[in-house]
Amino acid sequence: MTLAHFMCRHCGAWHEYFASPPTCFVCSDVRNALPPEGFVFDRESDLRERVKQGEITTSWRYVEDDIVVFTNAPSLGIGSSGYVILRPEGNVGFEATAWYTDEALAFLDSIGGLTSLSSSHPHGMGALWQLQRRFDPEVVMHRDAVRFTKAFDVDFTFDDTLSLAGGISLHHIGGHYEGHAVLHDRRRRALFCGDAIKFEWDNEGLMMGLSCHKAFHKRIPLSHGEVRRYLDVIGALDFAQVFSTFEHGPGVTTADVVRFYTDLLSRPRTTSSTVRFAEPRRS
Ligand SMILES: [Zn+2]
Ligand SMILES: [Zn+2]
Numbered sequence: 001m002t003l004a005h006f007m008c009r010h011c012g013a014w015h016e017y018f019a020s021p022p023t024c025f026v027c028s029d030v031r032n033a034l035p036p037e038g039f040v041f042d043r044e045s046d047l048r049e050r051v052k053q054g055e056i057t058t059s060w061r062y063v064e065d066d067i068v069v070f071t072n073a074p075s076l077g078i079g080s081s082g083y084v085i086l087r088p089e090g091n092v093g094f095e096a097t098a099w100y101t102d103e104a105l106a107f108l109d110s111i112g113g114l115t116s117l118s119s120s121h122p123h124g125m126g127a128l129w130q131l132q133r134r135f136d137p138e139v140v141m142h143r144d145a146v147r148f149t150k151a152f153d154v155d156f157t158f159d160d161t162l163s164l165a166g167g168i169s170l171h172h173i174g175g176h177y178e179g180h181a182v183l184h185d186r187r188r189r190a191l192f193c194g195d196a197i198k199f200e201w202d203n204e205g206l207m208m209g210l211s212c213h214k215a216f217h218k219r220i221p222l223s224h225g226e227v228r229r230y231l232d233v234i235g236a237l238d239f240a241q242v243f244s245t246f247e248h249g250p251g252v253t254t255a256d257v258v259r260f261y262t263d264l265l266s267r268p269r270t271t272s273s274t275v276r277f278a279e280p281r282r283s
Pocket of ligand 2: 123195
């Protein structure tokens with residue numbers, strides 16, 4: 001039997017298995033919805049065929065001079081974004097989109113490939129295995145997130161925090177997921193928060209506030225202890241913009257996030273956006 005990679009069509013999570021996996025570990029978890037029509041898995045060759053037919057593209061854009069975001073159109077599964085932070089000391093990848101076309105990988109090659117690679121939690125892992133196969137970066141995960149990494153190989157793990165080169169560090173926050181970690185880019189004053197913060201937009205694309213959750217679909221709030229840990233860890237990091245698993249939140253500062261988590265701690269537990277920005281942030 002030959003091992004191959006399979007993508008759950010419902011959520012976009014990748015699995016390494018002998019044949020179509022019996023279940024998806026992400027969809028089967030309470031923090032995701034089950035696929036109403038049952039599980040369907042696509043092979044790598046299926047994705048390549050869909051790209052050839054023009055059904056899937058991978059695009060990329062610079063958000064800063066040294067931060068590139070990769071996305072799929074149409075979005076696959078839950079639609080995670082992949083981020084690459086360019087540094088003279090070696091590029092760092094955090095999260096991955098669900099599929100990288102050959103063109104996207106060639107572009108990444110042209111800007112120096114990847115030296116280090118990590119992810120906040122399973123909802124952001126996307127096709128991280130493709131990046132590992134192409135660039136052979138050092139893959140580092142929080143020790144409690146290793147159980148979710150069957151589709152790729154972890155080179156080493158960390159406990160509470162880990163400094164990488166280029167002013168970049170990883171910090172364990174837990175809460176939403178076991179082993180959930182955030183990445184802080186000190187030079188660019190950017191926080192890559194995974195699902196520790198969700199942006200709330202209005203119909204005109206203005207960011208009106210923030211929310212967070214233990215389980216989004218089931219609307220299960222975090223416990224106060226979990227929010228307190230978010231506040232302690234994230235509140236100690238200096239940032240002026242945030243990248244979630246899915247999107248960029250420009251102008252979201254440490255003070256905004258501290259105010260949000262502090263407010264959450266003063267209320268009955270909720271997954272609703274409680275703190276509204278006095279001035280909405282434009283995307
Ligand atoms: Zn799934
Ligand atoms: Zn998540």
